[in-house]
Amino acid sequence: MGETEGKKDEADYKRLQTFPLVRHSDMPEEMRVETMELCVTACEKFSNNNESAAKMIKETMDRKFGSSWHVVIGEGFGFEITHEVKNLLYLYFGGALAVCVWKCS
């Protein structure tokens, strides 16, 4: 019983891995959705290179929403940032990645 439950959990968990889980956001709805999709695209594209993924996200955000954006992608970090109000998105992705996107010029 325990084993099957464990397997079930793992399966669900694996299902969720590709689901981006927004931890904190104060963006307007539209902006948030767009940014989330962009992060997912970037992380899937550069799944083994965080720097390129971050670069892609940052450049796209700069073009779309104005300068200047900062992006951090990683598996283990802590941060304290100052961001412009209504321009922060912090989400988990892929079961092990955390992406933090904020604007501060």
Place this chain on the structure above:
Amino acid sequence: MPPKQPLRRQSVSVGRGTRKRDEDSGTEVAEGADEWAQSKATVRPPDQLELTDAELKEEFTRILTANNPHAPQNIVRYSFKAAEKVAEELMTPKQPKERKLTNKFNFSERASQTFNNPLRDRECQMEPPPRTNFSATANQWEIYDAYVEELEKQEKTKEKEKAKTPVAKKMGKMAMRKMTSMESQSDDITKVTQAAKIVERMVNQNTYDDVAQDFKYYEDAADEYRDQEGTLLPLWKFQNDKAKRLAVTALCWNPKYNDLFAVGHGSYDFMKQSRGMLLLYSMKNPSFPEYIFSSESGIMCLDMHMDHPYLVVVGHYDGNVAIYNLKKPHSQPSFRSSAKSGKHTDPVWQVKWQKDDMDNNLNFFSVSSDGRIVSWTLVKSELVHTDVIKLKVEGSTTESLEGLQLYTVGCGTAFDFHKEIDYMFLVGTEEGKIYKCSKSYSSQFLDTYDAHNMAVDAVSWNPYHTKVFMSCSSDWTVKIWDHTIKTPMFIYDLNSAVGDVAWAPYSSTVFAAVTTNGKTHVFDLSINKYEAICNQPVVAKKKNKITHVQFNPIHPIIIVGDDRGHVTCLKLSPNLRKMPKEKKGQEVQKGPAVEIAKLDKLLNLVREVKTKI
């Protein structure tokens, strides 16, 4: 060989001639042929050029043109335009003129410089977009925990979905989305109306704090020394921009809310008729009315229902009556009369609510210059009218040709219903007569009083004494009557046309009258039978005519309206509202009985005088 030549010539010609003759005759041929053969040599003209062969062979080209080579190249003609002889230019291709060499050493340069505006630096610093800090940690276990939590949530929501009907959930979601989007778009004012109202009132009360204090607590101490005279202390002044040019035509306190009163705006000027406004003010907020209604025609009178304090009936200058419902504060009246439903043909001067009739329908009366007193009933959201009485001028009925009775119609300007005897009421007319009428008799009056010389502006029954009523008129007088006696009890001449009179609700002997010279007079018959105990100019400019006055049923204040659209609230000083002095040890009875007795005493005095005469 000159001599031979002529011979030769002759011989040639002869030869030729002979040839001819030869042709004709043909006999002398041999001789002529010889001479002819000899004369074949070329003959030179004397002026021929001697050229060599080579020269002769030379070719000379000749071009023929249309120009006349003999015509002169430089014709001079007299030109009348230039008044001189001008050489005509012929159409010959000219060679381009040679350019004049500018003398580099002999020209001057001119330059100028306009003023350049001085440069000025302008800087501006925008407020930077707001920033906040944010901090978090991204660890593997945190991420794992978060995902597990999310899983659990999702499972819970799935269970809930299965329990509820999916359609309802969708609707709920849609509604939620709509709500959120609406809320973000709509004005925030609607959410905070209640709070804003309270804040507005607080601000006003703070601003007019001293006035509010006066209203509640100030009692003019000087009244003790002022030997029975009183004063009116001005409190608030109510005015509204929209009603600035319109005169105050009606005032009414709300029977339920003692701080709420209605002001009707219109115009008394026959020539300048414009729109009307109905404003309801609260004393708690003197700067802006609580309710605003506007109408096309000037409002001439209004009344508030006793039992339904949210219903206001209004009479217009164009003869219409309308009922406004304060619970529905949009600008249109709830019910309105029209030409079809029997509106008056002249301005409606007064309206009064009556008790609900037998079917519990709302009922009110109106009087107008067209001589009709009409009872209106609100039947199923429609106004139905009944002519109660027509004000016929007595003695004016004449018989016309077909036997119809024609009569001139008097114009009603004011009326008042008896407080206790429900069917009896008084009507004042423009001719100065007051008729006592009954609701049940439509053709005859119970009584007629020759009250005034000019139009009666207001009639009012005494709130305590059932027999006494008061009337005022533009003929400068206020008269107090006993309805059983044809002549007035008291007559007061106020030196100026009297716009309105009102009995005080707290005493049977106190009343106020307002005149067109801006003064308010307060009389107390128990103190001074002949003169006003207070006589005070109330409005600032002398040209301001006061049009109406009303006592507040509870508080010792009166409101006074003028023809500029301002309403002033005044407090009565203690002298004006004197209760009979308590004698030591004696209980002072308060109540209507006392008031009636008070007035009776006074009247008896007057009556005695009259009977003596």
